Amino acid sequence: MTIKFSEEKLNAVKELIARYPEGKQKSALLPLLHMAQDEFGGWLDVPVMDYVAELLSIEPIEVYEVATFYSMFNMKPVGKYMFEVCQTGPCMVNGSDDIIDYIKNKLGITVGQTTPDGMFTLKTVECLGACGYAPMMQLGKTYREHLTKEKIDRIIDECRKNASVNN
């Protein structure tokens, strides 16, 4: 994979940098890392981070230390679909433990693992601001709320279908 944004993306990068005062282009680091992660395979490999450093004219180490601080940046490859299930108090009292166990059994993986076909990764996360709609998980850019076992079944089917359509 060549690590380079398209012209269109590069214009977006320029627009992002222009939001911050001159000389403070480092402020665009988090937005750029999000873009890079979306674009280059769902995680931040070292060459990807180096590319971001180059775009912002900062040292690679400045990117590494930031990327490793934030939980949304993946430091190793993840599945095509990542189930990020919230396990904090308000979700817990509404059955998130059972949902996590159900997903583990259904996919045959434990927390932090990816299915052998590279399709699903299961991750537990802390409160995502959906406590009233518990149990819940993040899937890509959206939230899936009021989870039940049946709903998990449907989501898994939906992901498999989407994957086969997109291939």
Next chain:
Amino acid sequence: MAIKLLLENAHIEGIRSYDVYRKHGGYRSVEKAFKMTPDEIVEEVKKSGLRGRGGAGFPTGLKWSFLAKPEGVPRHLVCNADESEPGTFKDRYLMEFLPHLLIEGLIVSSFALNSNHTYIYIRGEYAWIVDILDQAIAEAKNNGWLGKNILGTGFDCEIYVHRGAGAYICGEETALIESLEGKRGNPRIKPPFPAVQGVWMRPTVVNNVETLAAVVPIINNGGEAYSKIGIGKSTGTKLLSACGNINKPGIYEIDMTCSVEEFIYSDEYCGGIAKGKKLKACIPGGSSVPILPANLLLKTAKGETRIMSYESLADGGFATGSMMGSGGFEVLDEDQCVVRHTMSLARFYNHESCGQCSPCREGTGWMYKILKNLEYGKGKMSDIDLLWDIQRKIEGNTICPLGDAAAWPVAAAIRHFRDEFEWHVLNPDESQKRNYGLAHYADPIHVPAAVG
């Protein structure tokens, strides 16, 4: 009927779009504010008695008046939309369904503080809300409310949404500022305060989403009218995000005179405890505030009815009271285990500690480990005292209040539910069944008054 200032129009179809929002009186406060001087707006906010809705409850007008104004140095308003305190999901609701209300409040506040570049720092997981806000900003700009020389006033303003990437600590205002500068979210040592040296070392005001939205009704109706709603120093209305074991979880706007009992049991709000269970305990203001057992929740230690105001929720201090905090209202029913719940929160704080100060970095890890042992039947009686000792040593000894926020829930759980911890030690085999029950914490003969 409750007074609604923020959510008044939330039910209107299409209110997310500019045209509908404008038709229902949107952006009037900007027109009004532009006829005032910035100082007059700050005065109006002071008069309103508005207190910061992010958790600390600091008077907003006063905070604004502290903003330094050195010659030739730009100033910035930053909206804190990091919303990550467990139990709290109200800002999300405002941004998702009433994005223009926030943008309107931001324009007025930016004018008052002379911020030409205003930023909304939003938690990274709210990715779809970024699109909603971006669209609202674009609409506002197309209609002349943002950009250069707005409505011919000579005031320029741009609003940008800046997406975080998963870190509770970035809700702390100096960590947020660091993060906005593209760094790790490590809180700064204060002073200097953001009002003097904030983002890019420029004077900065950081305010919560709900705080900035509340500026709209304050300017529309006047600070004095706003201050007459509520009670004591709890003026205006407050959004609560209700969750846990209740029939109607969701977002409610209250004036702060309603009783806790009414809030939990009335159909207008939480609709009572789910599945006909009994109330055991409640964390009334987000995970950082002390948990209260049912008896102390509904009535203060003095036997007075507890109401949903800053003062009443805090009545009794930490010994027998709690706090309004962020308004994340979590209810636990009789089946919930306080040890397990506290363990979950300890894991949260351990996960979210930025690691700069050892009492917080190490202490949150120890607390989580000890609580895990207790919960899984491997605890000793002396662990309970050890836990108490650790939380005492974290509190007040850290750079930022996350240390306190991690200590308080543990302290309150031991203070009010010590026998539940002891029960776990004495019954290791049963300790995971999670159903220690009500014991003496709830008033079992409690019949909700005035509710059918």
